[in-house]
Amino acid sequence: MASDLDILILAAGRGTRMKSDLPKVLHSLHGQPLIQHVVEEGALLKPREIGLIVGHGRDLVKAAMKSHAVSFVTQKEQKGTGHAIKCSARRFAGRSGHIMVLSGDVPLLRAATIRTFYQRHKRSKAAASVITATLEHPGSLGRIIRDGRGRLERIVEARDADFSELAIREINSGIYIFKNEALYEGLRKIKANKNSGEFYLTDVIKDLVASGEKVSATAISDPTEAMGINTLSDLEAAQQALRKRIAFEHAAAGVEFVDPSSTFVAKGVTIGAGSVVWPFSVIMGDVNIGARCRIGPFAHLREGTVLEDGAAVGNFVEIKNSTLGKGSLALHLSYLGDTTLGRDVNVGAGVITANFDGESKHVTNIQDGAFVGSGVVLVAPVDVGKGAVVAAGAVVPAGQDVGAGQRVAGVPAKPMVPKKKRKKREQKK
Ligand code: UD1
Numbered sequence: 001m002a003s004d005l006d007i008l009i010l011a012a013g014r015g016t017r018m019k020s021d022l023p024k025v026l027h028s029l030h031g032q033p034l035i036q037h038v039v040e041e042g043a044l045l046k047p048r049e050i051g052l053i054v055g056h057g058r059d060l061v062k063a064a065m066k067s068h069a070v071s072f073v074t075q076k077e078q079k080g081t082g083h084a085i086k087c088s089a090r091r092f093a094g095r096s097g098h099i100m101v102l103s104g105d106v107p108l109l110r111a112a113t114i115r116t117f118y119q120r121h122k123r124s125k126a127a128a129s130v131i132t133a134t135l136e137h138p139g140s141l142g143r144i145i146r147d148g149r150g151r152l153e154r155i156v157e158a159r160d161a162d163f164s165e166l167a168i169r170e171i172n173s174g175i176y177i178f179k180n181e182a183l184y185e186g187l188r189k190i191k192a193n194k195n196s197g198e199f200y201l202t203d204v205i206k207d208l209v210a211s212g213e214k215v216s217a218t219a220i221s222d223p224t225e226a227m228g229i230n231t232l233s234d235l236e237a238a239q240q241a242l243r244k245r246i247a248f249e250h251a252a253a254g255v256e257f258v259d260p261s262s263t264f265v266a267k268g269v270t271i272g273a274g275s276v277v278w279p280f281s282v283i284m285g286d287v288n289i290g291a292r293c294r295i296g297p298f299a300h301l302r303e304g305t306v307l308e309d310g311a312a313v314g315n316f317v318e319i320k321n322s323t324l325g326k327g328s329l330a331l332h333l334s335y336l337g338d339t340t341l342g343r344d345v346n347v348g349a350g351v352i353t354a355n356f357d358g359e360s361k362h363v364t365n366i367q368d369g370a371f372v373g374s375g376v377v378l379v380a381p382v383d384v385g386k387g388a389v390v391a392a393g394a395v396v397p398a399g400q401d402v403g404a405g406q407r408v409a410g411v412p413a414k415p416m417v418p419k420k421k422r423k424k425r426e427q428k429k
């Protein structure tokens with residue numbers, strides 16, 4: 001645990017440039033609010049405390065983050081990033097150690113990066129450290145001004161910058177670490193910016209440099225981590241960058257995404273080597289996929305899905321809270337919910353497990369080697385035994401389990417009579 005570290009996350013701004021009523025940090029990136037990405041990466045450092053500075057839409061932000069271990073600091077009026085951090089003084093000033101400042105609108109930052117940043121900051125004994133990045137299109141971000149010897153001098157906001165400053169491509173990521181004392185003392189001195197009337201946190205950096213304190217500026221190796229979201233097109237760009245990152249990480253583990261740009265795979269999904277994900281597949285959080293599986297095209301794997309090694313899920317198949325055992329197949333047009341399939345089960349085209357009776361959900365079990373024909377409806381709760389066969393078009397009613405090796409057909413499903421017996425019966429008539 002980093003017991004001399006507190007993390008503050010700026011999340012009070014209105015996000016005017018998003019042109020949206022929703023507080024900026026609640027906009028969704030890859031299925032999660034921006035702020036959640038930041039909180040979860042920060043938490044991996046195990047800091048003493050994570051404080052969220054909330055203001056605009058604070059009730060919504062608090063509600064969205066209620067299950068995370070964070071405390072809240074209110075900034076009633078949004079008077080700039082410096083003012084926002086100042087609001088945290090009552091709770092955080094005077095503590096030993098360091099304060100890391102993260103931005104709720106810089107969601108692609110990785111825990112590994114900020115952990116290294118923190119270690120470097122401590123080793124350097126700097127009063128403050130800032131992460132910078134060199135971007136092709138620095139847009140509206142603050143520019144890093146270095147002196148003739150390459151040392152950080154100050155940070156100028158794009159809106160306050162002159163022509164030559166605007167041409168600088170090294171930007172302020174908005175991620176800093178300060179010695180606790182240096183931060184809160186510095187905040188007491190800053191004045192409102194003449195152009196915007198806001199109190200800038202970046203002015204604390206400028207003042208520290210001017211008073212001869214050591215401030216280090218470290219460039220990040222992957223600039224996408226420093227992407228700040230100010231507009232909807234920034235959000236779109238971040239979405240693409242995150243998708244690429246996720247596909248890249250899976251590729252490194254031996255998983256092929258045939259077309260990463262049309263594939264949605266949530267953060268934290270695990271997939272074993274040799275598996276292939278075909279286009280237009282959506283794999284939500286809390287899904288675990290084994291080795292050599294085939295997914296899609298057009299598959300939808302929802303929370304709680306487990307595919308064991310060699311299982312395959314094909315077109316227009318939706319699976320929720322279900323396990324497919326080794327080598328089991330569901331290749332066309334099915335819904336499997338709250339279902340456990342053993343090994344080598346064949347789920348035919350159009351099979352449905354009817355798991356909801358209008359009031360509650362029920363489970364289905366399909367044992368090893370069973371064959372479920374096309375168009376079958378299994379009304380849960382129901383079990384299909386080992387090696388059983390359910391003929392195409394059958395409806396198996398709730399509670400009417402199909403025994404091991406049994407063959408059933410019809411609506412409602414009944415045991416099939418072998419041909420010989422059927423002939424004998426007919427002769428007797
Ligand atoms: C800020 C930095 C800029 C940097 C960029 C990185 C300042 C003055 N500028 O600019 O140098 O390149 O981040 O992304 O710090 N917020 C509050 N209260 C406020 C104002 C803002 O909590 O009163 C929060 C916002 O919700 C946001 C973060 O602070 O999460 C940054 O604010 P934003 O207005 O986006 O600043 P930028 O213009 O991006």
Ligand code: MG
Pocket residue numbers: 105228229230
């Ligand atoms: Mg911003």
